[in-house]
Amino acid sequence: MVENGMPPPKCILSDQYSAHSAAERIQPLQARCAGIPPSDPIRLYSLCLDCDLLHRHGDRALFAQIASRLAECHAETVSRRSKVKADCAAVQQMLELLSIGDPDARLVLPGDSDVFRPLVPLLNQVADFTKDLIEESHETAIGLCEHYETLLLLAGGNLSVRASINSPVELIAKLGELINSQSNTFLDVIKRQRTQEHELQSLNQQLQSIIDFLPDATFVIDAEQRVIAWNKALEEMTGHVKETVLNKGDFAYAIPFYGLRRPALINFIDNEEGLSDFNYKYFKRQGNSIIAESFIPANNRFDDRHLWIAASPLYDLDGQKIGAIESIRDISDYKRIGHEKELLREQLYHAQKLDSIGQLAGGIAHEFNNILAAILGYASLIETRLDSGSPHLPAVRRIISSAEKAASLTRGMLAFSRKQNLSVKTVDLNLLISDMMEMLCRLAGEDISVEFDPSLQDLLLQADHGQLQQVVLNLYNNARDAMPDGGFLNISTGAGTFTGQDPEAPPWIPAGSYVKLTVSDTGSGIEPELVERIFDPFFTTKEVGKGTGLGLSIVFGIVQQHNGYIKVTSRPGEGTAFSIWFPKVESGRVKTAEQAICPWRQNRGSETILVGEDNDDVREMIVELLRDLGYHIVEARDGSEAVSIIKQSGGTIDLLLLDVIMPRMNGQEALAAIHQTYPQIPCIFLSGYSDDILQQKGKLAGEFVHLSKPILPEMLAAAVRSALDGH
């Protein structure tokens, strides 16, 4: 019988179930059994009131027995309840340990109660299972941590690290193997990449070295217009080192000689639009490349430049454009040298032309001089022999005047042909011009202002004083005539030392120290096409009758004969400047004035003079002139005859008058032979022009008197008297 889900209480005396309800029968007994909670089902022991045992024995002993039994039951119940309670606590603790994941949790029942004993193996089995799970999960976690650490090291570049493959967790071990495998793969790839990078770096270094080696300024840009190469030549050309330009796209600022931010040629590879705005004097496309010549005007930092530029695109293996390269060559020096060569070539051509003309003019002048010498000489003789009232006297004097004009022309031709004899002395250029200034100012007229701007330095040169005066005078006349309406005429002097690199000096002037003479005017100037002809003899732009065309030719010849250089600068409508450079000397005795020539008739004498001259007309004229002056004359037709006569004369000859150029033996050779016997005999040389020998031995010119043909009577008389008197 089951009541309220619980079994009915058994009789404590037997195993019978009470037929009475618990409520009816237990209650009285419980009253006697104080301390037992009536609601405790475990403690619900019953004494069946209908039990036959109770009715049969119904005595005190029985009740004592019952009471004892009840006491035992109670004690037993208390004991059992205590064990159960302890076991329950153990189970509870076990469950708590399991719940927090303590792998060491293990259930041991202190009471070993029947109630919980079945739980022990179950809960311990759960604990073992939990422990396994915990250990595996922790091993997995730490294995993951290890692999994480390994991956961190690999990512940091430590390629030697290896993942652990010894984890008891299979997945973790496999993961370690995978990491190592991938690491090895990456390592191989990285090694290959490093090898390739090294090879690329080596190749790049080689290319950089090649680009650096290039003498032309060179730079390279990539597809994004960034500079990836900038060689040393470009560093020197621009002053910008590569570190300031590399990987930058705006390279225009780094080419400062352009003077402004502007595209480079490299920017016109694909598109020529705007090219014409940037001074490209020459442009040509050759396949993919372009070449150009550019003139860059001077700016505040750089002189003007001529550049030869080439630019070309760069392609990869697939033909894709990946950049471009440009090289710049500064051809300014080449241009300047080319220009100087052209000037030198023109100068040489001009000099050769003038030399040829000079040879011709000199030859003609020489022949003319001999003729003029005879005309002048005989005309002068006739003049002296005619009475002052003779009707022939004007005609004779007209002959002499015309012959002297002709002689002047031949002297000019000789000056141009550089065949004149020079009487070279040390001359102070400033002093020479100062002495001339009064005359020059007087000749200038009212409309022309003449200024002399002398250098403060001593300007000494070796020159023929008279020839140098001729140069100044001719240049002055030329300047004055170029200013018919007036203007400013400036004469200036200066000194300078040329190193061969001076921009202001003409390129044909060698290095050295020079004195400089400049005559400039503000006149009409010379047309460029006429400049190269102005030194030609008989070339003139003046009206007929106003110029012989020999003025500048004479200047040219004299300057050349003095080893000087001349340069003309002229602008039509603005004026002309002639600059002349003469080699400078540092010291010397300056001759300030020419000796005065006495009237020839006062220079008479009675000494014996040997006249050696191969030209019969000239010789006879000289002989007649000198005999008229009272001298005794011995004649010789050449140098050899002169030497023979001297040897036979026994020392009676007082003076030699020898032509420089004679057949068989010239004047120089004759003099040398005579001086071997009579070294004291003075000598006067006569010459139409001096030959090369005399030119080269310029010292003789200073030691012996020279008379240039045509010989004027007064010059001859004065020179002879002077030589005989030992002056």
Add this chain to the structure above:
Amino acid sequence: MQSSQNRRVLDATGLKCPQPVLKLSVISPDMKPGELLEIIGDCPTFEKDITAWCLRLKKTLLSMRDDGGYRKHALIRF
């Protein structure tokens, strides 16, 4: 994670293992060689896990202080 003058502190109390060691690995890249980390935990396997982690990942476990119960302080040099 807190930081003092010469060490950092990671409070892993309340985290069930193996969460503390996973946390250690997460912050490991931020630790410089020689730097100290103090980690506090209270899970039953805390000491065992920290010891194993240090051994396996080659970090130095300087000390392990038992605060009673499961609560412990570990000091690690990276």
